[in-house]
Amino acid sequence: MEFIIITLIKLAVIAFVLLTALAYIQWVERKVIAHVQVRMGPSRVGPHGLLQPLADVVKLITKEGVMPPHANKFFYLAAPILAVFMALISISVIPFGTEFTVLGHRVMMQLTDLNVGVLFILAVSSMGVYGIALAGWASNNKYSLLGGLRSSAQMISYELPMSLALAAPLLIAGTLSLRGIVDSQAGYNLGFIPKWAIFTGPFPQIFSFIIFMIAAFAETNRIPFDLPEAENELVAGFHVEYSSMSFAAFFMAEYSNMVTVCSVATLLFLGGWHPLWPESMGSNFAAPLILAGAGAICLYHGLNPARPFDRFTLPAFAVIFFGLAGLMAFPPLVPVLTPLFWFLAKLSFLLFVFIWIRATLPRFRYDQLMSFAWKFLFPAALLNLLVTGFLVALVS
């Protein structure tokens, strides 16, 4: 009974935070790309456009859902549900912090710790292809069909290097449970180099990290691999015919997949919630200092406002940041919040890289995409796995 109640509470918290985060990642993306391109980005709804995601949600809910004629009704409606379901379900095995005790109950910062967690994520992501492929086929539109075909071909091709790149750190960790993998990366070499998979082991996993990230871009259909929705060739690819909430479902699925692959990269290669430098060198103070610094910058710009309304909004943000910094520095909460902070910091950095690359790189050509996957990425991942396996066997 206690287990069910705790799980339900965790479920509610994780679902709420994840769905809100998905909406706000989109705000961050629009803002970052706008600033890269020397524009303002969303700025009308709320201070700094902060209420824009809310307005978008209202807009998408109230829009009319249009069903194209001669579409296969059942599969047309099932495809977005399948896509978003498969994208959201993989969050259930991702751990984002250590265990803690509240009111005498031990609580894991994770919904469930499967002993085949990595395989579960691979299985769910391989099922996610159906949503996109079916959406392209069921809309009865040649652009959608092309987008769906491209996306299934691309996702199958890039799943191979991605899985091979994932296998290499698993050899070092010796477990398939995501929590176990993070635990195996605790500690420091020479007192200050963290034992993350990309820095340590018989063979540092930096190559497999790079291969994994490249394949992750293709798996999530992001630029430079966004061939399935290439606007200037296919209008919008597999979701041309979708509107209203079913369009929002594909959008959510894409961002949720991004969060999943970034979490997996963080857990497998970047040591999960283990800090960048040891606690004895003051890694516990990083979180409050960074947040207090952000608060101070907000306060400074609030006192010297560039725009009239900054006088009111920026001090409010400063108060929020100072409050968070105080929470991070509050001694009883330090062991709970510091790991969470490090995990979220790494996750946000990887998400920022996704957005950064979207603002930087052009799109691949389709033949380049395929030959890159099969002739370069796949052999490279295989070689990396062989070398890692050989060295692990040699050491143990």
Add this chain to the structure above:
Amino acid sequence: MDFLFFFLFAFIAVACAVSVVVQKHPIASALSLVGVMASIAVLYLQLGAEFLAMAQIIVYAGAVMVLFIFVIMLLNAGAESRAGRSYAAQLMGPPLLVALMASLGFAIMRGFPGGGTVKFDSFQGGTAQNIGYALFTDYLLPFEVTSVLILVAILGAIVLARKEMD
């Protein structure tokens, strides 16, 4: 609880299997097959074979069936039209099927009287580690022979495809 889930997913597996045959559209049939694979994976999970369950989903429900659907979409296969069946087949088909199933069930019950039921939680050793040890120690030769067989199949597919291209 175990039996509830077993019967739920066994029922889904059988219903999907029937749907594979009954559906008119090839995509619907292929997706029903995905349902069969996925519910079989859940049954593996109940037997304590976590690795096998996930491999079942990744390989069969994921990779193999996606290729099926890919080919069906590429060929743009439409819904099949139902060919007219003879009156005798329509009349005799269902009773004969039931009779066949009944005699098969009877033969199995007679042939293996001590089979008993599958006991959940008693089957151990389904983790990735167990399977890895088994594959690379006791079953090394069959494993390698199977991989050579698959390699031969791949080479055969390439040879056939090249002939077509010339």
